[in-house]
Amino acid sequence: MKTISINRELKHHDFEKDQNGVCRASQAKLTEDSTRLIHWSLKNGAKIVMASIPDTPLTCLDLWCRAGSAFENPGEEGLAHFLEHMVFKGSSSLEAGEFDLQIEALGGSSNAATGFDDVHFYVLVPSKSALQALELLLNLVLTPKIDQEAFCLEREVVLEEIAQYKDQPDEQAFQKLLESCWPQHPYGRSILGKEASLQRLNPAQMRAFHRQHYTGENCCLAISGSIPKGIDHVLKKSLLAKLPKKATERNNAIQSPSLGFCKGRKEIIIPRLETARLMIAWQLSPAKDQKMIMGADIATSLLAEGRRSRLVKHLRENLQLVECVDMDLTVLEQGSLVMLEALCKEDQLENVEQEISKVLKETISSPIREKEIQRSYCLVRNGMYFNLEAACHVANQAGSQSLWDRDHSLLDPLKHIPYWNSKTLQENILGILQPSQGFTLIARPSGNQI
Template sequence: MGLCHGILSHPSQGPELTHQTFGNGSRCVFAPMPDAGLTCLDFWCRAGSAFENKGEEGLAHFLEHMVFKGSRQLGAGDFDRRIEALGGSSNAATGFDDVHFHVLVPPEGACEALELLLDLVLEPALRADAYGMERDVVLEEIAQYRDQPDEQVVQHLLASSCANHPYGRPILGWEESLLASSPDTMAAFHQRRYRGTNCCLMVAGAIPKGLEQTISASRLASLATQPEGHPNGIDETLNFQRGRDTIQVERLEAARLLMAWPAAAADQQHQVMGIDLATTLLAEGRRSRLVERLREELQIVESIDMDLTTLEQGSLVMLEACCPAEHIEEVEAEVDRVLQECASTPVQAAEMERGRQLVGNGLRFSLEAPGSVAGIAGPQALWREPQDPLRPLQDLQNWTAAGLQSDVFGQLQASRAFTLVALPEEAS
């Protein structure tokens, strides 16, 4: 990843956020970007797969599909046609913790797009005739997912290391639960989760005149409140399981070494930034420790990656190395050696600076477009108090080499991981 020194030396300024909380607990956050030619309206809800009860597995993602099949006011396909007529586009995504629906439109169409978006998301029709057909689509999606060897290896790692926790099961869910579901069970899930305190609207980009007033008078501000004593968060804290397993996978093109570690939850921002910095030093770019040693010097891996997935009940660090099966033991030994080296000796100042630049500029570059700003600031505002999008850079700068060595690299050791070796079926 090539970085321009001029960009590194002159960090961009993130948009200044303003926010409003309505009487029902729902929130709206504005990120004005006057020079942007578009407006992003991003609706976030604490309704990811982790909130599914037993027997509801997959319902959060299925609901995302059903939302686009129409509302009480909109027929199937009407929403997409009207958003496209405004010159805009729309999309949605379901995660473990939350789900979001967003539109990107020219500012002059933002007020109309808002009404359409909130109608679609908050008043889904869940028509019985569309339910069975769309369930078949989701079931086919699950079948395709299970037919991808790489995806199944990662899912095996999650299921093993996050056993008995929602993070260990597929967001797509299980066929038997979906087949047993009905429009009524989905409506009950929607009514349970899509309530004021669980919802946040993120508005980024050009803010047209009148949009704030439209939001204040919208369905967002009149959503039902959460019943007293009803939990807003996820009840289960991630109980990570260390261990080891070896599996053989049909049609896997190369052997895989995968390792997973538990990490700080999303609200522990200082620790999260330290982990992000550590994984960058280990596996971001040709000069990173693991890439330089295993791919450039020894040439025993085809690729090696290490990423942090930030989650509300406990984040996850995952390493994946692809290599010929005959090199798998050597790869594991070298990974262990590099990790031990990082835990025993502080990284040099120049290496720390390189890591800070990579992490910092990744954040700065992400603040150039309304959609990416909404994707960063939206979940932050949903789960916590809104903050300056560049606030994590302060936590990044507070990390020292000694602190990284003791508090992060000391935890990213093979003895603390769940390790999975995945081999092509023929390599027995």
């Protein structure tokens, strides 16, 4: 599973097998404390979640905020991501670039990412420097300067990033699919935003966006690894604790109009696209419906995870019609997305589409073999374990789910696996994953006629 941010990553797992050829989980060093989280809140509603991993010398601090691109008003497209850039251009006590230098001096690293639903900033440092890094991180994110000169300079950087993104044929196809699925919703537009909107923005608008969304109730700090002693007392006196509980104006962007998913079909030509592709997207349950999300993960693993999965085996291994076929589950707060993508020669597009339809229909026309289901169970379990092998991965998962009020063990979703069998998968998931229930996009290289 994944969420969309400005850098998309495709799902990929490497698995070990036992003597019978059955995949088994990695021996990840997960302690009970690192998956059973400690939750508490500051007086202003800011959430704190901690995962103790005592045998690591590192600490990850990951600050999350409900301030992704879905919270932008019309005319603000790209503001959330632009603000992420501006945060690193100086704060109340840090000059531009000083944060990175100080974190590196501590022996650590830092990064940030903006998604549709949220944005987060994180550092990984030796545990002895965690409290110092925490002060730096909170000052950086919660008290940005956003001055005029830096704003104008960084806007050019963001505009160049948009230009580079548009110059990537694969990303053009992906974005066109999102636009087609959700034409009236923020999920359907690029997180990077629109050039025209960015050109009209000013520092005052960005400061207002920061004040409105970076509030106590909208923030969550995840801490994983070796937990510094006394960090609870430090946090109670920190800048995070001093944030207002909520903005004076109620923000309703995340409860915006329904997603309005559009079924249908479209064919497009993309210049410099190296390989033709067929893409199909389906909308499923929002992130809070963990049982359905687990079912979707099992179903996509059954269909397109590894050589023995149905689509890969049929289209690539047996018929050799495609270069690759992949299926991804993107988990979002208002409604998740399953996306199938097959790369092939242009003259094989029709055959590929027919064979995909055939495979998908077969999943609901006859019972699924228990061996296939068990294999999918294993892949899903392994994927969840592998995603929790490092302190940063633990903080990422813990911060994201706690921000959205899912205060449970990181491995808690695994309890839903037994619910999913041939019958429940067919009735609740596979019946939806049919071509007629989704949006199909055919992307062809330029220079050829449709």
